[in-house]
Amino acid sequence: MKVGVVTFPGSLDDVDAQRAVRIGGHEAVALWHGDHDLRGVDAVVLPGGFSYGDYLRCGAISRFSPVMAEVIEAAGKGMPVLGICNGFQILCESHLLPGALIRNDHRKFVCRDQRLRIENASTAWTSAYDEGAEITIALKNGEGGYVADAGTLDRLEGEGRVVARYLDVNPNGSMRDIAGVTNERGNVVGLMPHPEHAVEELTGTGTDGLGFFTSLAVAAFA
Amino acid sequence: MPVVVVDVMPKPEILDPQGKAVQGALPRLGFSGVSDVRQGKRFELTVDGEVTEAVLEQVRQMAETLLSNPVIENFTVRVEETV
DSSP states (O other), X not given: OEEEEEEOTTBSSHHHHHHHHHHTTSEEEEEETTOSSOTTOSEEEEOXXXXXXXXXXXXXXXXXXXXXXXXXXXXXXXOOEEEETHHHHHHHHTTSSSSEEEOOTTOSOEEEEEEEEEOOOOSTTTTTSOTTXXXXXXXXXXXXXXXXXXHHHHHHHHTTOEEEEEOSOOSSOOGGGEEEEEOTTSOEEEESSBGGGSSOSSSTTOSTTTHHHHHHHHHHHO | OOEEEEEEEEOTTSOOHHHHHXXXXXXXXXXXXXXXXXXXXXXXXXXXXXXOHHHHHHHHHHIIIIIOOTTTEEEEEEXXXXX
């Protein structure tokens, strides 16, 4: 599959995401925030970083970039979209995912190897995992506290739309230990920790994150 | 030129870590009697011409789409008299 990785001004993890896409067995296509087309890609990754310097709110300016108009339209038609960290913030600002991400409750930037439980293994980005699988990948954020009103949280849990939950510690004050969520259709996933940093034995915490990138193939051939 | 002010505040039920940090700093500086601090944003929009109801409506739309995130923030719009 052709997987687009969007670079915004201030993106940090776009090159790592491209590499993870390739290791996951796909072709990585670099997309620019000012692009008005998606260059024929089959899926899109919105990478981590500090797009537009996190001005106004994290993801608030990126959400209105030309390429996001295309991403939002394609996501509505079912194209798989994965937002990691800043990408998750952009997806929430775009209203492709419910809720929002606010400053960590302890007010400090957090960078740690984080254990997670995959709670929904039927999304376009998690089908390579077993439901309940426990993985360890890097987490690094200053504004990763997932918040939503109680009704939305109940609905997310009731519909199985919590994709991943923090284990051991809640690193940023996220409500109900939520690390990632998906939309009704399961094609759009937002995740605060970074699977793209855990795709090779040589670096990082191992290869626990690779499943997010190999899942696309599982979805394509299902 | 008239200025339209948009104040954006975190919703009461949303944790405000920045406000908490400010609140924590006050007693250390010798200020007492403040039981809570909430920190928001103030936008000053200088508009061309008269501030009509149509202009205010447009500012409300700006506040709703860009200046605030309605999931976590409330906003108010008012006209500031300028000299």
